[in-house]
Amino acid sequence: MENTFELSVTVNGTSYQKVIDPRTLLSDFLRNDLELTGTHVGCEHGVCGACTIILNGDPVRSCLLFAPQVHGQEIITVEGLGTVDDMHPLQEAFREAHALQCGFCTPGFLTTLVPWLEENPNPTEEEIREAVSGNLCRCTGYQHIIDAVKLAAEKMN
Amino acid sequence: MKPAPFKYYAPQSVPEVLDLLNEYGYDAKVLAGGQSLVPMMNFRLVQPAVIVDINKIPELSYIEPHDKGVRLGAMVRHSQAEKDPLIKEHAPLIHETMPQIATVQIRNRGTIGGSLAHADSSAELVVVTTALDAKFKIQNQKGERLVPAAEFFVGLLTTSMESEDLLVEVQIPPMPAHSGWSLKEVARRPHDFALMGVAVILTLNKKDRCTEARMVYLSAGDGPISAPEAAKLLIGNEITPELITAAAEKAAADEIDPGSDIHATAEFRRHLANVLTRRALEEALQRAKGGN
Numbered sequence: 036m037e038n039t040f041e042l043s044v045t046v047n048g049t050s051y052q053k054v055i056d057p058r059t060l061l062s063d064f065l066r067n068d069l070e071l072t073g074t075h076v077g078c079e080h081g082v083c084g085a086c087t088i089i090l091n092g093d094p095v096r097s098c099l100l101f102a103p104q105v106h107g108q109e110i111i112t113v114e115g116l117g118t119v120d121d122m123h124p125l126q127e128a129f130r131e132a133h134a135l136q137c138g139f140c141t142p143g144f145l146t147t148l149v150p151w152l153e154e155n156p157n158p159t160e161e162e163i164r165e166a167v168s169g170n171l172c173r174c175t176g177y178q179h180i181i182d183a184v185k186l187a188a189e190k191m192n
Numbered sequence: 193m194k195p196a197p198f199k200y201y202a203p204q205s206v207p208e209v210l211d212l213l214n215e216y217g218y219d220a221k222v223l224a225g226g227q228s229l230v231p232m233m234n235f236r237l238v239q240p241a242v243i244v245d246i247n248k249i250p251e252l253s254y255i256e257p258h259d260k261g262v263r264l265g266a267m268v269r270h271s272q273a274e275k276d277p278l279i280k281e282h283a284p285l286i287h288e289t290m291p292q293i294a295t296v297q298i299r300n301r302g303t304i305g306g307s308l309a310h311a312d313s314s315a316e317l318v319v320v321t322t323a324l325d326a327k328f329k330i331q332n333q334k335g336e337r338l339v340p341a342a343e344f345f346v347g348l349l350t351t352s353m354e355s356e357d358l359l360v361e362v363q364i365p366p367m368p369a370h371s372g373w374s375l376k377e378v379a380r381r382p383h384d385f386a387l388m389g390v391a392v393i394l395t396l397n398k399k400d401r402c403t404e405a406r407m408v409y410l411s412a413g414d415g416p417i418s419a420p421e422a423a424k425l426l427i428g429n430e431i432t433p434e435l436i437t438a439a440a441e442k443a444a445a446d447e448i449d450p451g452s453d454i455h456a457t458a459e460f461r462r463h464l465a466n467v468l469t470r471r472a473l474e475e476a477l478q479r480a481k482g483g484n
Contacts, residue, residue: 038200040200056197057198057200057243058193058195058196058198058200060230060234079234080234081230081231084295087297090300093271093300094296094297095297096298099226099230099298100226101195101200101226101243103202104223104226104245106202151296168295168382168383169294169296
């Protein structure tokens with residue numbers, strides 16, 4: 036490739052070096068180049084929230100970033116929140132409160148809410164609804180997601 | 193790959209950006225937060241040959257006091273402005289506007305300068321900076337100039353900037369004494385593009401007579417749409433509920449030019465404008481009387 040970019044980035048604590056086409060979207064880079072397929076690709080124009088990742092501590096849409104933009108920066112994807120044997124309290128709460136059915140939107144909800152719960156440890160229902168307003172879910176009707184966030188807040192306090 | 197191929201530059205200083213813009217002209221596009229540009233590139237609605245990423249320039253992210261108001265570097269992100277105490281104190285309308293813009297993930301990345309340079313007529317910052325009579329500092333290789341909002345936004349997604357220009361700063365003047373402000377909008381879903389919206393600033397004298405009134409509408413035409421004739425009904429008078437009703441009707445019927453699309457008819461948008469103007473004027477009046 037003539038037009039290339041040498042990218043180094045830290046994802047979930049591991050540093051990676053890859054040579055990529057600069058037009059590679061961060062969402063595609065995570066899924067195709069790093070094989071971290073937990074980040075889901077929904078609308079690819081910043082509406083659905085499924086591709087949300089945590090960039091330097093803040094939730095952002097990975098479909099609206101070109102991979103070279105995260106050169107030298109730190110990313111956490113859903114894979115970095117917990118493991119099957121050692122889940123994050125929010126992941127446990129999602130399981131217990133039935134906050135997912137098909138699960139497609141779940142990584143985006145989790146990566147949006149984990150930093151948010153750290154800043155808002157005692158949220159009201161209204162605040163939770165506002166916090167998830169950038170993430171679409173077509174299965175649950177949101178009610179169980181709200182319940183899970185409340186449960187997670189209790190677990191984390 | 194969703195976007196068409198491009199050459200990527202990530203300059204570390206403003207002069208380097210200006211050199212690149214001078215070299216590539218209209219083939220280059222500046223990438224700020226990318227929350228409007230990247231979707232357009234993903235759809236291939238735009239296919240810039242060169243991307244000039246200005247996210248690596250730390251000196252464009254300041255928020256400082258300026259001439260009793262405040263000035264913001266073009267790369268201040270929405271979430272940064274939202275939490276900033278200086279903006280809360282000196283630019284209350286901006287402070288109130290920030291949480292209404294898009295979703296938290298977008299606000300974490302989107303920038304003030306990017307939103308303004310994109311000049312979407314449904315963007316809150318476009319109408320709010322017009323109502324506030326903000327000034328835009330623009331640089332190119334030859335020098336810099338200060339452009340008032342009224343001359344910055346010139347049409348559909350269009351500003352008065354040329355291909356070699358970079359927006360580097362936005363200056364927000366102070367709110368005059370005895371002024372009140374409001375931003376009201378209606379969107380189908382929270383944080384989605386608003387079907388209609390209005391930013392209002394009212395200034396009263398000591399006898400509670402209106403000395404200045406500004407109403408600027410979003411999603412009401414090709415750019416931010418002002419309603420000077422409706423404002424004339426208010427200026428010089430004590431603002432009564434009857435006067436508010438008359439001004440709202442005047443603006444909605446005669447001064448805005450909303451279109452019809454799948455989301456709303458022009459008629460419905462005029463109806464919303466009427467209702468929102470009334471509510472915004474009432475809130476602004478209350479705040480103006482409260483001594484803000």
